[in-house]
Amino acid sequence: MAYDVAAVRAHFPALEEGAAHFDGPGGSQTPDVVADAVAGTLRSAIANRGVMTAAERRADEIVTEARQAMADLLAGTPGGMVFGRSMTQLTYDMARALAKEWQPGDEVVVTTLDHDANIRPWVQAAQARGVTVRRADFDPRSGELDVAAVADLLTERTRVVAVTAASNLLGTRPDIPAIAERAHAAGALLYIDGVHLTPHSLIDVGLLGADFYACSPYKFLGPHLGVLAADPALLETIHPDKLLPSSDAVPERFELGTLPYELLSGTTAAVDFLAGLVPGEGSRRERLARSMAALEGHERAMLERLETGLAEIAGVTTYGAEGRSRTPTTLFTLDDVAPADTYRLLAERGVNAPASTFYALECSRRLGLGDTGAVRAGIAPYTDESDVDRLLKGVRELAG
Ligand SMILES: Cc1ncc(COP(=O)(O)O)c(C=O)c1O
Numbered sequence: 257m258a259y260d261v262a263a264v265r266a267h268f269p270a271l272e273e274g275a276a277h278f279d280g281p282g283g284s285q286t287p288d289v290v291a292d293a294v295a296g297t298l299r300s301a302i303a304n305r306g307v308m309t310a311a312e313r314r315a316d317e318i319v320t321e322a323r324q325a326m327a328d329l330l331a332g333t334p335g336g337m338v339f340g341r342s343m344t345q346l347t348y349d350m351a352r353a354l355a356k357e358w359q360p361g362d363e364v365v366v367t368t369l370d371h372d373a374n375i376r377p378w379v380q381a382a383q384a385r386g387v388t389v390r391r392a393d394f395d396p397r398s399g400e401l402d403v404a405a406v407a408d409l410l411t412e413r414t415r416v417v418a419v420t421a422a423s424n425l426l427g428t429r430p431d432i433p434a435i436a437e438r439a440h441a442a443g444a445l446l447y448i449d450g451v452h453l454t455p456h457s458l459i460d461v462g463l464l465g466a467d468f469y470a471c472s473p474y475k476f477l478g479p480h481l482g483v484l485a486a487d488p489a490l491l492e493t494i495h496p497d498k499l500l501p502s503s504d505a506v507p508e509r510f511e512l513g514t515l516p517y518e519l520l521s522g523t524t525a526a527v528d529f530l531a532g533l534v535p536g537e538g539s540r541r542e543r544l545a546r547s548m549a550a551l552e553g554h555e556r557a558m559l560e561r562l563e564t565g566l567a568e569i570a571g572v573t574t575y576g577a578e579g580r581s582r583t584p585t586t587l588f589t590l591d592d593v594a595p596a597d598t599y600r601l602l603a604e605r606g607v608n609a610p611a612s613t614f615y616a617l618e619c620s621r622r623l624g625l626g627d628t629g630a631v632r633a634g635i636a637p638y639t640d641e642s643d644v645d646r647l648l649k650g651v652r653e654l655a656g
Contacts, residue, residue: 262640278639290478290479332469346510367394435465452475470483481519496509558584558644
């Protein structure tokens with residue numbers, strides 16, 4: 257079944273405002289059904305989770321359904337889906353919880369390709385425990401992080417390897433299953449930042465070999481929160497700081513305070529929307545597989561149109577575009593226009609393509625883009641040819 261981008265776009269009220277959105281890697285626009293689910297929960301009787309009243313049972317069902325939806329999206333286990341405010345918060349919490357067991361002289365491995373949310377929490381937890389941080393470096397020419405760059409740093413003291421499934425700056429995708437094999441052989445846990453990959457590819461946390469997989473629904477058409485997926489048996493072995501009266505069950509042990517029920521309803525609706533991107537029968541996981549495959553095809557076509565067009569414009573430099581396996585994300589600069597000016601002048605033309613390091617600060621510095629970064633154009637499920645052409649027209653005007 258072909259991907260019908262016009263039918264998809266019809267579900268996004270935000271697009272009626274008229275901008276061409278290439279800011280999806282920072283946060284996607286929201287379909288009507290997700291907004292309705294959030295509002296619907298807020299309009300319903302709702303209480304803390306329980307079994308006595310209808311309002312309590314509704315809250316409980318919402319949590320159960322959201323865990324199941326995320327398990328379907330990631331091919332994980334519902335009981336291992338931890339919800340939190342953001343990927344950053346969940347990663348800080350998990351780094352601190354794991355660090356309780358670290359000994360001075362232990363080691364953690366981070367990478368220069370990563371968003372700072374998968375670097376700083378590990379660096380700071382390591383500093384607090386006298387643990388050594390090792391940095392796997394990517395190749396700034398290709399934008400690739402080789403398996404060997406990580407594997408060469410592993411020792412029997414490595415406790416955690418933290419690596420991204422896809423760079424939010426360059427779109428390049430490290431070979432996570434191969435890294436997982438090496439990390440596990442060294443006895444380390446693998447913490448995967450899946451925030452940038454999840455919107456673009458069918459995820460199977462088992463196939464990736466991720467012990468932890470973190471992502472953010474607001475990047476895949478859902479509301480603003482974070483999810484951390486892990487095997488419940490692994491979570492049972494970890495003991496975060498928590499309140500005395502709060503549940504010690506897994507995964508509740510990791511969910512501090514009351515969950516945002518309305519956002520969980522929105523998350524379930526986002527997963528259902530993704531599963532329905534192309535119509536068809538089957539379980540939700542089967543429909544997700546079919547829809548994500550069609551989405552990948554659509555996004556690849558939009559990326560090719562964009563990058564072919566950019567290559568024809570004199571004075572445009574792209575970064576990481578030769579990478580072997582990539583998300584539909586392009587990072588570029590113009591010879592004679594500063595990234596911040598490109599960002600502003602494109603915005604004046606109704607094209608939203610921000611310029612920044614996007615918190616991948618070490619990556620930006622390593623690329624020679626310093627603390628300024630570059631312009632990032634991300635393709636999303638609602639991106640169509642006219643959006644791409646509008647961006648190309650804008651860049652041509654600025655370059656010319
Ligand atoms: C690759 C990547 N990791 C982590 C994050 C942080 O996610 P959150 O805002 O949920 O903390 C982002 C957000 O831009 C990201 O792109």
